[in-house]
Amino acid sequence: MRIKGLTKVYGLFGDPVEHSLSPIMHNTAFQALGLDCVYLPFLVKVKDIGSAVQAVRALHLAGVNLTIPLKEHVLPYLDEVEKEAEHIGAVNTIVNRDGRLCGYNTDAPGFLASLKAAGFDPSGKNAVILGAGGAARAVSFALAKVGAARINIYNRSVEKAEKLAADLNAAYRLPTAAGDISSDLAAALKGAELLVNATPVGMYPDHRSAPLLSRKQLHQGLLVCDLIYNPLQTRLLDEAEAAGCRVLNGVGMLVWQGALAFQLWTGKKAPAALMEEAVLKALKGEDEDG
Ligand SMILES: NC(=O)c1ccc[n+]([C@@H]2O[C@H](COP(=O)([O-])OP(=O)(O)OC[C@H]3O[C@@H](n4cnc5c(N)ncnc54)[C@H](OP(=O)(O)O)[C@@H]3O)[C@@H](O)[C@H]2O)c1
Known part of the structure; x- marks a missing residue:
């Protein structure tokens, strides 16, 4: 992967994030479709969620996923929240549309x-x-x-x-x-x-x-x-x-919530089978360590 000046940056906010499989899953998908995009993990504490969302605007991050414990805390900081995510009371995906941050729930x-x-x-x-x-x-x-x-x-x-x-x-x-x-x-x-x-x-x-x-x-x-x-x-x-x-x-849910987030960000059909393969490979590697 070559990072360039125009590379779009996506990320995961959560605490902890170090064991997340989302970076492997999304970077596999970006590479498979030849997209000039990268996905990075960011450790964000609950107390910092407001400034982290402000950083999405300031740094022009293209999109973000949220994981434990932030999904329920992020809603007040967004410009718009899709109706279903509002009902659920949790957002796991933010799309940055020209500085306007829209929240979705792709877990459901x-x-x-x-x-x-x-x-x-x-x-x-x-x-x-x-x-x-x-x-x-x-x-x-x-x-x-x-x-x-x-x-x-x-x-x-x-x-x-x-x-x-x-x-x-x-x-x-x-x-x-x-x-x-x-x-x-x-x-x-x-x-x-x-x-x-x-x-x-x-x-x-x-x-x-x-x-x-x-x-x-x-x-x-x-x-x-x-x-x-x-x-x-x-x-x-x-x-x-x-x-x-x-x-x-839970692998299917993990992969499909990721695939739906990918589609919201890129407008392209996600390579779900490849994403699943990457997740399973990583999990089997972890199993050997554990
Ligand atoms: N496959 C996927 O894509 C996917 C997506 C999201 C979550 N998950 C998994 O789903 C699980 C829950 O995640 P979450 O985000 O909903 O977490 P959460 O918001 O922290 O909720 C955890 C729930 O589990 C209950 N709980 C925790 N420890 C327990 C224990 N020892 N005995 C009985 N109940 C216990 C809690 O009960 P209290 O209300 O009493 O605390 C609460 O209802 C996790 O394992 C997570 O990895 C998987």
Whole structure:
């Protein structure tokens, strides 16, 4: 890659950013399409989000992704926020349109694209979501948008699950329920076709800790989706496979949210297969280290 005077600079803001796969994924895509663009990680603390957004304007960065913990903090600093991102309350992609900063959430459609690629249509289906943070909000609003029949949310802090259930109900008039993640979820899962883990439980380096559910609580009719992608096969997915469920890891969502951000920035179709290949290669390298 040769950096020149006209090279467009994109970036990732977050804390931490050092293990992110987004630079590998986006630089692979830029190179594959022969675009004079580069993508860099920037460590940004929550307290500095306002000045970091101002730096996007001052330095003429072409676009930025946001990751933990900034997605929910960035909204007040933008010139415009797409309606869906506003509903979700989180922005993971900024497009700089001649100094006007527009915020989008590509996690939500990225999750739907990963379900589609796995051959699962969520419309008319009952879903159970574990977690009520940024990812759970993106996933549940995405499911509501495409006509899920019911969404039940279970979280460690029950009031956050209740808030998400109420927000979903207000936006989509969808039957929802909220509860404590440590309760026995077998009954809630009985009528469900989709289970999504939107908590970090099972993520590297704590990948050996007990999963939130055991095979006894799961049934064959479920697609069990873990948003975690490191490791590729979490202990929850092991349990799900043992219970006869179909499983899906978080790689698809990661790649499709990136592909959709790429498309917003460049106006070009993203080379999603190449992006996925780059991510898997990096993850397998990390697995060897870990
Ligand atoms: N594949 C992808 O592209 C993709 C995209 C986004 C996120 N993710 C993954 O999704 C997960 C959540 O991310 P996020 O952005 O939503 O994080 P977040 O906003 O910090 O929310 C984390 C959620 O997990 C719950 N939680 C945390 N530790 C827990 C524990 N030990 N036991 C039970 N619940 C626990 C939290 O409960 P409290 O409310 O009680 O704190 C909260 O609901 C992460 O693993 C992240 O890597 C994947």
